[in-house]
Amino acid sequence: MRIDAISIFPDFFQALDLSLLGKARDKSLLEFHAHNLRNYTHDKHRTVDDTPYGGGAGMLMKPEPWGEALDDLLGAEGFHEDTVIIFTSPAGEVFKQATAHELANVKRIIFACGRYEGIDQRVVEYAKTRANVRLVSIGDYVLNGGEVAAIVMVEAIARLIPGVIGNAESLIEESHTDGLLEYPSYTKPASWRGLDVPEVLTSGNHAAIAKWRKDAQIERTKDVRPDLLGE
Ligand code: 6GU
Secondary structure, three states: OEEEEEEOOHHHHHHHHOHHHHHHHHOOOOEEEEEEHHHHOOOOOOOOEEOOOOOOOOOEEOHHHHHHHHHHHHOOOOOEEEEEEEEEEEEEEEOOHHHHHHHOOOOEEEEEEOOOOOEOHHHHHHHHOOEEEEEEEOOOOOOOOOHHHHHHHHHHHHOOOOOOOOOHHHHHHOOOOOOOOOOOOOOOOOEEOOEEOOHHHHOOOHHHHHHHHHHHHHHHHHHHOHHHHOO
């Protein structure tokens, strides 16, 4: 997979050189490149924003640098069926574990990270003529820009690329894959500061352990995320 990000703060993406994503890149399963939107401006001040038509607060990102950046990454013409352009936006669909699974199978992803009050809508319309487009939010709160949101999505996607995580079982068991939160886990010592590991987990009875874990998942999900159970 190849992932690109277009942003006025490409340095944010240095965070991706650490840990898991580093592993995916070392194994050549993932290529990642961050691009500075200002490199696609031509004026002395490298301007990327302007005031909105119709008035209103704040500044918008102007379309020309975005058009040039997308053309640079995609070539001057043609529709790229194997590519998804993701516009980070608090007005987008909410990114879920299922979204990460879908995107882990895509050949190429381009994150367009907006700042200010957003990007001129014509950039989205143009992008739709060049590749598959999704507007994606990471949750119901507002960030100053899409860079951190894109990093969150890249991390969630990259670890699902086959071969990135050694133990495929850990992907099957983890929170959200089965629609429930993960059960609580314990390691040694069996007793610590007066707190004991639940007895069933040290019993060696695998059926009883499986039942305890499933019950714990349901209990925890009911307690903190009843919405996941449709309640
Ligand atoms: Cl993707 N962008 C911004 N600016 N704010 C957000 C977001 C994205 N997702 C949640 N809040």
